Amino acid sequence: MKPLGPIPHGFETVNGQLAVAGQTAEMLVKRAGDTPLFVYSSAIIADRVDSLRKAMPERLRIHYAVKANPYPDILKVMAGLVDGFDIASAGELEQALAAGQRAACISFAGPGKRDRELRAAILAGVTLNCESEQEVRRALMIGEAENIAPRLAIRVNPDFELRGSGMKMGGGPKPFGLDAERVPALARDILAAGVEWRGLHIFTGSQALDAGAISETQGKVLSLASQLTEEIGVALPHLNMGGGFGIPYFRGDTPLDIGRIGNSLEDQFGKLPDNLAETEFSIELGRYLVGEAGVYLTRVIDRKVSHGMTYLITDGGLHHQLAASGNFGTVVRRNYPAAIASRFDSDAVEEVSIVGCLCTPLDRLADQAMLPRADVGDLVAIFCAGAYGATASPSAFLGQGPAREILV
């Protein structure tokens, strides 16, 4: 037997079934037309943003990292809840603008921005978080050709990283950002070009559950920003402090203590150096805002036993939920939270493995899990499906096609 991760708060039981916003899993599948289906809860998202705002200093702006989940209805809800979007491609730019987000509240990071992407962002008035000297030069040329002053920030590759972070994106050689010691010279070039200087972006990692580690890193980000600003010689207009707030996926993971992070940040904001006194601060979060608000529903299409192990074979799989299968940046596969959605209040009585319909042994949704007895026709729920699900999985693999999605 292997443990399942903790089921996030906010889901309900109606008539014995898993329900979201009062609607049972079967009702939701009927509404959407078929399984597999991602269901996202706008109430859970709104609650999350609300409690985060209450915990963080008022001065801190909260941005949503669109790559976590660009589903149009989620972007529309988010546009009304957060202070800005962070995007990583011209495709996400279109999605962000279509959702009603104002260009002035969008920043665009990502290595390898093509000229046409830079042009689209400059024309729209989006801030570019530039990742190299080359990219700044291309942005300035495009701005000149279009007769628009680009809004430019620099993404810094810091010499430290977020401790305990699930995905390391700072410290040592990296394709992201510009090594810190080269930042002041490039910032002075931007200022000399007479375009709009938008400040610094310092992202240090993802999926951290240790509040102490996040606060410590935020302290380092503030002091690096101050040190670079000293060398640049003009007050810093804006600092994107990164994010890294994680969610519990696995048994033993504990939710992040955001109260502690907020208090520490309030303290740090209380003793800012002069050159950051007027700076506008933001954090950029993806999975923390939406990850726990989504559940993936897939139907059992076969039940079989092989050498004593019972398999529930579903119509979904890693082509929609690569992360739950353990193949999206994890070293050791562990079970996401899972349940039999159509028997949500039944007792766990048997050990089963839930697999997808793909012809690969990688396609596992839950391994040797204790669950209520389920048969062909039952619905399986995989939780923590609100981020890095539908668009972070190889939906074309084996011709199965995309899942349906619905926001309720």
Ligand SMILES: *Cc1c(COP(=O)(O)O)cnc(C)c1O
């Ligand atoms: C992926 C990414 C994020 C979002 O990460 P989460 O772990 O989903 O919060 C934020 N900023 C940058 C620069 C990223 O690459």
